[in-house]
Amino acid sequence: MAFPFTPSRPLWLLGCGNMAGAMLSRWLESGLDPAAVTIVDPMRTDAPEGVRLCAVPPADEPAPAALLIGIKPQIFIETAGTIDALTGPETVVISIMAGIDGATLGDRFARAGGIVRLMPNLPAALGQGASILHICRDGANAHDVADALARPLGLALWVDREALIDAGTAVSGSGPAFVYRFIDAIAKGAEKLGFAPDQAAALALATVGGAAALAAASDVSPATLADRVASPGGTTRAGLNILDADQSIDSLVARTLQAASDRAVELAEMARN
The missing domain is CATH 1.10.3730.10 (ProC C-terminal domain-like)
Incomplete structure (x- = not known):
């Protein structure tokens, strides 16, 4: 599996709890260069070998190619403005947050090139997960980037109705x-x-x-x-x-x-x- 990320075009994980951690574990096993990954999570004390861990977003760096949002929805609402500042027109924002819809993401991310909702589940750590994806804002190769990240996790099911993300949260997520x-x-x-x-x-x-x-x-x-x-x-x-x-x-x-x-x-x- 070829990943579209290099150290100069990184993948950032904002929040890396159980679900995002399971996804990252599978990506690294599937060949993602750990040097291409930055975890931003003040609650974590360690990271996989070669992965950069920061308590706060790195300053004065280019916007990432992809920004995975894995924090709690309540925290996102409080910090959305700060998160938007991390992105640029070349960034694909991928949200795995339950309940934060595309309209809300679109309002909060004015700078991002593409926005995708991705609902994964924990068997993704074994490559046997089931992910449901929906494009909320097309751009910056949103489909290709999100699809490349979803396929190593298992089933990657794209849907054209966002309501199916909430349904998928219940079926495959929960x-x-x-x-x-x-x-x-x-x-x-x-x-x-x-x-x-x-x-x-x-x-x-x-x-x-x-x-x-x-x-x-x-x-x-x-x-x-x-x-x-x-x-x-x-x-x-x-x-x-x-x-x-x-x-x-x-x-x-x-x-x-x-x-x-x-x-x-x-x-x-x-x-x-």
Whole structure:
């Protein structure tokens, strides 16, 4: 993977917490030159080898080729003017903040050449993430730069409606947490059936991981795979009857995703006000 960044055309990360840190880890593993990266984060005390770490933005330096915004939305609203001063017409601003919409980003970044919203998730650290992208302001090769950064992370899905970023925040951004809850629930259920806690945890992880890998490799839908596992009158069908009764699992997941999506919309409204 060739990255469009060199030390003279750097990538800056404003904020480098869990998500931005996972992205950076994958980029470095995929061949990004660490000398091309500057982290600006007063809360961090260390950085990957070769990556520059600053508590405040470096002064008197050219604007970066790309500026990844990975800070909390509340902090962004307070410091947006200072952040805009870091950019130039050749800069692509890439925001991974939930709830800060394109209109707000456009208002706050008058100088930047391009603005992209990118919603990643934590499996990006393994190159197995799912990122949703939307161009809020085209310019400075916004699509090419953001796409080059997103593809090493896993799936890179471009959408032409910004509303799908909020929906994606709920599905892929928050989704791993919901899957982890399901894995934990399987492990707890296994314990109730008599397995030791460590055995239950190992079984739950292997079962979900293997099932996901098979679904990804299959040419049929997960629903069809479930039916193939379930023999009429068998053990799997008995369990599926519980999940399928009154569409209980579909309803639960739909409510879960809707709640997360609604919160993203609320955050956007708070930012506008």
